[in-house]
Amino acid sequence: MVRRILKVGDENLRKVCKPVVKFDLRLWLLLRDMAETMRKADGVGLAAPQVGILRRAVVIDVGDGLVELVNPEILHEEGCQGGAEGCLSVPGRRGYVERPQKVRVRAQNRRGEFFEFDAEELFARAVCHELDHLDGIIYLDKMDHEIFEDEEEQDGKEEKR
Numbered sequence: 001m002v003r004r005i006l007k008v009g010d011e012n013l014r015k016v017c018k019p020v021v022k023f024d025l026r027l028w029l030l031l032r033d034m035a036e037t038m039r040k041a042d043g044v045g046l047a048a049p050q051v052g053i054l055r056r057a058v059v060i061d062v063g064d065g066l067v068e069l070v071n072p073e074i075l076h077e078e079g080c081q082g083g084a085e086g087c088l089s090v091p092g093r094r095g096y097v098e099r100p101q102k103v104r105v106r107a108q109n110r111r112g113e114f115f116e117f118d119a120e121e122l123f124a125r126a127v128c129h130e131l132d133h134l135d136g137i138i139y140l141d142k143m144d145h146e147i148f149e150d151e152e153e154q155d156g157k158e159e160k161r
């Protein structure tokens with residue numbers, strides 16, 4: 001089921017989300033709906049608070065397949081990348097944001113099992129962007145400047161989260 005995406009200005013986007021404690025059917029349906037909602041909106045990531053659920057769960061797909069992260073945390077970050085960023089909760093706008101080049105992440109899967117992985121470049125950017133949502137942070141808080149159509153990055157890649 002595609003859920004409604006909350007837009008900037010909604011106070012739910014500014015709250016710190018609670019950990020997921022039950023790895024049950026309700027969580028699975030949430031994750032399924034989040035993936036469906038993200039794809040429908042043509043985004044590369046979506047966090048639970050963006051659909052009004054104040055729990056620490058995100059989905060990401062930067063083109064390498066769907067990744068579900070429950071209670072994710074960044075263990076370590078390295079380097080720095082600057083680039084264009086957008087957000088499904090901030091339609092029609094993009095900004096230049098600096099993020100780590102690489103992050104080491106620990107999370108739980110939908111069954112509650114812990115796993116760790118490294119994310120780089122666009123994947124790292126998406127992880128950082130989505131994890132920020134879980135703490136009520138929107139990329140607008142971190143962006144250096146707004147990006148307008150005529151100063152688009154050379155690769156012109158459209159990324160929405």
Ligand code: ZN
Binds near residue numbers: 086129133
């Ligand atoms: Zn976002």
